[in-house]
Amino acid sequence: xxxxxxxxxxxxxxxxxxxxxxxxxxxxxxxxxxxxxxxxxxxxxxxxxxxxxxxxxxxxxxxxxxxxxxxxxxxxxxxxxxxxxxxxxxxxxxxxxxxxxxxxxxxxxxxxxxxxxxxxxxxxxxxxxxxxxxxxxxxxxxxxxxxxxxxxxxxxxxxxxxxxxxxxxxxxxxxxxxxxxxxxxxxxxxxxxxxxxxxxxxxxxxxxxxxxxxxxxxxxxxxxxxxxxxxxxxxxxxxxxxxxxxxxxxxxxxxxxxxxxxxxxxxxxxxxxxxxxxxxxxxxxxxxxxxxxxxxxxxxxxxxxxxxxxxxxxxxxxxxxxxxxxxxxxxxxxxxxxxxxxxxxxxxxxxxxxxxxxxxxxxxxxxxxxxxxxxxxxxxxxxx
Numbered sequence: 130x131x132x133x134x135x136x137x138x139x140x141x142x143x144x145x146x147x148x149x150x151x152x153x154x155x156x157x158x159x160x161x162x163x164x165x166x167x168x169x170x171x172x173x174x175x176x177x178x179x180x181x182x183x184x185x186x187x188x189x190x191x192x193x194x195x196x197x198x199x200x201x202x203x204x205x206x207x208x209x210x211x212x213x214x215x216x217x218x219x220x221x222x223x224x225x226x227x228x229x230x231x232x233x234x235x236x237x238x239x240x241x242x243x244x245x246x247x248x249x250x251x252x253x254x255x256x257x258x259x260x261x262x263x264x265x266x267x268x269x270x271x272x273x274x275x276x277x278x279x280x281x282x283x284x285x286x287x288x289x290x291x292x293x294x295x296x297x298x299x300x301x302x303x304x305x306x307x308x309x310x311x312x313x314x315x316x317x318x319x320x321x322x323x324x325x326x327x328x329x330x331x332x333x334x335x336x337x338x339x340x341x342x343x344x345x346x347x348x349x350x351x352x353x354x355x356x357x358x359x360x361x362x363x364x365x366x367x368x369x370x371x372x373x374x375x376x377x378x379x380x381x382x383x384x385x386x387x388x389x390x391x392x393x394x395x396x397x398x399x400x401x402x403x404x405x406x407x408x409x410x411x412x413x414x415x416x417x418x419x420x421x422x423x424x425x426x427x428x429x430x431x432x433x434x435x436x437x438x439x440x441x442x443x444x445x446x447x448x449x450x451x452x453x454x455x456x457x458x459x460x461x462x463x464x465x466x467x468x469x470x471x472x473x474x475x476x477x478x479x480x481x482x483x484x485x486x487x488x489x490x491x492x493x494x495x496x497x498x499x500x501x502x503x504x505x506x507x508x509x510x511x512x513x
Contacts (some may be wrong), residue, residue, distance in 0.1 A: 132494055136409025138376045138461070139493035141178045143186040143500035145370040149356050150187055152368070156339045157350045165346060168194035168332075170353035172202060172219065177415075177489035178357055178372060179497070184209050186500040196351060200226055203235045217262055217296070220272070227251040231259045238262040238298065240272040242281075245288050252291040262296035263326065267318035267333075268311055269302040276318070283325045296349065297322060297329040304337035304345075305363050316345055323347070336361040340368075359482040360472045367470065373486065374466040375493070377408035377426070377444065382456050391445055392437030397422055399436065403449045406433070406456050410464065411442040414490035417478040420444075424477040427463040429455040 131138045154167035169192050170176075175183035184195060184206055193214045197203050200223060203216050210216060221237045221244045222230050228251055230237055239245045239261050252259050263282075266273025274282070282289065299319045303309035316333070323331045330348040336355035338345045340362050352361075360367035383405040391397040391405065399405060406428070412418040421438040431451035435444055448456040465471050471482040478485070 131496060135494045136378045136380065137414060137493050138378075138496065139489060140374040140376075140496045140498065141182065142370075142372050142374070142498045143182060144498060145358065145372045146178070146183060146356060147186050147190045147500045149358065149369045149372065150190060150192060150352070153336075153339055153350060153352045153355060154191075157334075157346055165348055165350070166194060167350045167352065168192070168196055168217075169356055170196045170351055171206065172196065172198035172353070173487040174202075176354065176357045176359075176483065177486040179495065180206055181209060182497050183356075188214060189500065194349065200230060200235065204233060207233055207235070215260075221264075222247055222251070228255065231255050231257055234259075236260045236262060236295070238264045238272075239274075240264045241274065242278050245282070249288045249291040258291065258293045260293045260295045262298055263294055263329070265297065265299050265319065265322045267299040267315040267322070269300055269315075271300070273299065276322075279322060279325065294326070294329055296332055297326050298332040298349075298351070301333065301335055301338045301345070304335055304341060305361065307337075307341055312341060312345075319347075337363075354483055354486075357486055358471060359486070360470075363472075367472070371466070371470055373471060373489070375410075375464045375489070376461040376466065377410040377464050379406045379456065379458050379460045379462065380409050380443075381407045381458060382448070383407065392421075393440060394438055396438055397436040399447070403447055404453070404456060405436065406446045406448045406460075406462065408444050408446060408462055408464075409442065410444055411440045413441045414492050415485075415488035416444065416464065416490075417474070417480060417485065417488075419480065420474065420478040423479075424474055425469055427466065427469055428460065430468070431455065432469075433462065 157165040157167045169187045171180045174180045188211050195216045198219050203218050217236045219238050221240045264273045265279050303311045319333050332349035334345045334350045336352040339350050355361040355369050358372040385399045385403045389399050410416050418439045424435045426433045426446050428451045433446040433448050436447045437445050471485050475482045475485045
């Protein structure tokens with residue numbers, strides 16, 4: 130149960146998370162006679178939803194490959210990994226951190242010739258032929274081996290002899306824009322890289338990539354945002370289930386008798402006769418400040434506009450058009466949830482769903498709906 134003292138409530142539906150992964154895994158195998166797999170990206174604390182809750186739920190569903198961005202993220206999760214599972218670190222071995230990765234069985238994604246040399250040296254020093262992934266940059270110009278570096282590695286694979294490459298990967302830059310020509314160029318470049326390293330399983334498709342042509346799927350999918358309910362097909366209906374629900378509690382209802390400014394900077398003026406609900410959520414909780422005068426809430430299903438600026442701890446909604454019986458202190462307004470998802474809030478705040486999710490605040494009491502449908506249990510985290 131949500132504590133009575135709470136002014137906000139964040140609910141994470143683990144069953145929806147698991148079902149999203151199953152749907153994406155199904156896309157990986159659709160129309161293919163060759164076995165394909167689907168990983169789960171857990172970086173940024175599972176996109177703000179809680180990686181230590183998400184990983185066990187996904188593991189129970191059969192997921193055995195996980196990705197994080199940093200070594201510390203991996204170290205915080207390794208005690209939860211099933212014996213047959215593996216966890217990749219996208220940033221690779223940080224300077225001075227390779228030995229610790231080997232000791233804990235973490236798999237680095239090697240992004241440069243320097244990282245390959247470091248991993249080879251560490252494997253040689255420890256006497257362990259440790260696994261790794263090779264990341265080839267196919268057009269994003271971020272992390273990854275250049276094509277020149279990749280060709281040099283093909284010509285002289287000596288540095289790889291000390292280690293055990295288990296995956297070849299790249300990352301799509303424009304998969305959420307299917308018609309973008311860079312998608313085709315990256316696919317062709319990665320196909321060439323896959324031919325250059327023919328013994329390695331290959332991974333290219335991120336969340337949106339799984340909804341492109343099947344040629345993008347290769348052997349392993351790496352969904353992130355879609356697992357957590359973000360729309361991998363912007364501009365079309367969201368095929369994913371909602372995982373996150375955020376609610377704010379009404380602290381006070383104001384009846385406006387004379388025209389009045391609202392909030393810092395007086396950016397909104399309420400006309401006489403309007404009713405305003407003050408809610409105990411603000412930018413200190415990760416609710417976007419840019420949402421001021423732009424976003425919406427839902428009060429008993431009724432859309433209510435946010436008026437005035439977002440404060441550190443408070444936001445204000447105009448509830449004049451909602452039934453008066455719904456708007457009272459203690460009532461809940463949905464800030465993210467049914468009829469108004471994370472991408473809706475992001476669009477009206479001038480950002481993306483990724484940022485909304487990863488900024489979910491520590492002050493929210495979190496309730497986790499169990500992934501075990503037979504028990505439908507609810508687990509609650511204490512307020513931070």
